[in-house]
Amino acid sequence: MARSQQLGKAQYETLAAFRYALRQFIRFSEEAAQAAGITPQQHQALLAIKGFPGRDRVTVGELAERLQLRHHSAVGLIDRLVAQKLVTRAPSATDGRQVLVGLTGRGETALERLSAAHRRQLKQIAPELSQLLKQLGCVNE
């Protein structure tokens, strides 16, 4: 009986299949964003803003954290979004240091369509992903 640290061929295949599925999803997402006329990163940002827990505007720092970016990389991303009129900046009322970023009408529209498509896609691949996650969990434990 193999020790739990030792991975067999099946485990490698499962891990690889999981990453393969993720890459395909990400590729789908990138192509959908490009087709919608925005970059994948911009799409990610719109979703992170609109989908922020309990709010629909976020500070620059919050966005950076949600996107796993450095602060000043987020600033640059927001600059590009503002230039495309997809989001707006507004100073926070409660803390003058903070800037709140929210979607414009254009941003909302773009995100709506993309999100519907993503939800459809995810529903398609969810069974496979769940299956792979389950496989990773239960063998050789």
Add this chain to the structure above:
Amino acid sequence: MARSQQLGKAQYETLAAFRYALRQFIRFSEEAAQAAGITPQQHQALLAIKGFPGRDRVTVGELAERLQLRHHSAVGLIDRLVAQKLVTRAPSATDGRQVLVGLTGRGETALERLSAAHRRQLKQIAPELSQLLKQLGCVNE
């Protein structure tokens, strides 16, 4: 009752949370690879080779497809892996045009450790991911 195309705040939050979880996993993976002394892309390649269904050596074209890369981008990636003695090239016996790429001992070792860590991490986050996938599927349908 909202139409299935219309997404509510909750759906955006779920989509965003899913992407956030993915980004965190990917970041974990990147840091693990760097800590192991290889680039994230090299790690992906090692896994794709060792985890290829039914085999543990793959052609350049197969690797490109599994990594969702262009053919000649895969060639470059393999060049770097060979330079680091993580994989070897060998001509295919059955088709002289093809080149089979397989892991060296060093490659095996690096991948083993990384894969064990990844499996642990995935087991941790699997419940959350599954939950999010389920949420995406069942509401407003």
Add this chain to the structure above:
DNA sequence: CTATTTATATCGTAACGCGATATAAGTCAA
């Protein structure tokens, strides 16, 4: 023998985020 497939090679390009560093403005606590 010709057309196709597979891999390799080279070139420049483009995107993206990073580290380093600096500035400005607001907050907060002593």
Add this chain to the structure above:
DNA sequence: TTGACTTATATCGCGTTACGATATAAATAG
């Protein structure tokens, strides 16, 4: 009020990666 900290902005060059375009070589297949 002063001084330390936080937050956002700005600028610089760098490094990594993958890409398109294009060409070549070798092997296969019809």
